[in-house]
Structures are given as C-alpha cells and as structure tokens.
Amino acid sequence: xDLTPVKLVVTDMDGTLLNSSHQVSSRFFELxxxxxxxxxxxxxxxxxxxESIAVKLTPILDQLIVIAExxxxxxxxxxxxxxxxxxxxxxxxxxxxxxxxxxxxxKSGLKLNAAKCTFFKKKINYLGHVVxxxxxxxxxx
Numbered sequence: 336x337d338l339t340p341v342k343l344v345v346t347d348m349d350g351t352l353l354n355s356s357h358q359v360s361s362r363f364f365e366l367x368x369x370x371x372x373x374x375x376x377x378x379x380x381x382x383x384x385x386e387s388i389a390v391k392l393t394p395i396l397d398q399l400i401v402i403a404e405x406x407x408x409x410x411x412x413x414x415x416x417x418x419x420x421x422x423x424x425x426x427x428x429x430x431x432x433x434x435x436x437x438x439x440x441x442k443s444g445l446k447l448n449a450a451k452c453t454f455f456k457k458k459i460n461y462l463g464h465v466v467x468x469x470x471x472x473x474x475x476x
Contacts, residue, residue: 341375345402348381348388359391367395378402385410 346352354360370377378400381388385403389396400411409417421429440447453459458467465472 338373338375341373343376343378344370345378345380348379348383348391352379353391357391364394367399371398376400380406 349357352359352363367377376399379388379392380402382405383403385401385408388401388403392399392401397412400409400416402409407419408415458465460466460474463474465474
C-alpha cells in the first residue's frame with residue numbers, strides 16, 4: 336500500500352487505541368514506530384483530559400500530538416498549540432448552579448451516584464418521560 340500521500344493519522348482513544356482493559360497494545364507502539372519512520376505524524380484525540388491521555392502514551396508522548404478535552408486542548412512536544420478555556424463568566428454561572436444543586440441535595444439528605452449522573456445534556460429520558468428545558472413530557476408519541 337502506498338502511504339506517500341498520508342501525512343497524519345488521528346485516532347480516538349477509547350474503543351479504538353485502548354483495548355477493553357483500557358491499555359495501549361504493545362503492537363500499537365510497533366505501528367507508531369513504522370509510521371514515524373515513514374514521516375507520518377500521529378495524533379491521539381479524545382474527550383479525556385490531557386493527563387489521562389498522556390499517562391497512557393508516556394513512552395512516545397514527546398513524539399505525538401495530543402488532542403484532548405474534546406478538542407479544547409492541543410499539545411505537541413510539551414507545548415500548548417491550542418487552548419480554548421471556558422469563558423470565566425459562564426464558568427462561574429455553572430459552578431454557582433452546581434453549588435446550589437449540591438446544597439439542596441445535602442439539605443435533603445440525598446446523595447448522588449456519579450456513575451448514574453448525566454451532565455450537559457439538553458434532554459434526558461427518565462422513567463418513561465423526557466425532561467428538557469421545555470418541561471416534562473411522556474416519551475410516547
């Protein structure tokens with residue numbers, strides 16, 4: 336196969352680069368070296384935070400591009416190429432809202448199970464209903 340036109344390979348981490356045990360296969364490192372020898376740049380992309388990606392790819396971290404946090408952070412050879420932080424006003428609003436919710440939960444004696452929590456969705460299905468900013472409706476047509 337002629338790889339001459341290929342200059343960059345980008346892959347997702349979860350379900351692609353990482354196996355079912357959330358580890359990078361040793362075979363990947365062999366393939367990475369073959370790409371590097373052909374002058375093909377490699378980028379690992381993920382919604383994960385940078386450090387979560389970096390720890391998995393430590394042996395080759397200085398040789399690849401990391402696209403982290405859903406594209407909000409791009410790093411290469413220890414340099415930040417792109418960073419799109421959350422607007423400080425929006426960040427403060429979100430934190431205030433979360434703090435209010437957590438205070439109400441605490442006051443009511445309720446606890447959250449993080450594995451069952453859903454954040455940043457415009458609507459969710461719950462017990463046969465759709466909850467959204469428009470209100471609550473049944474999920475039946």
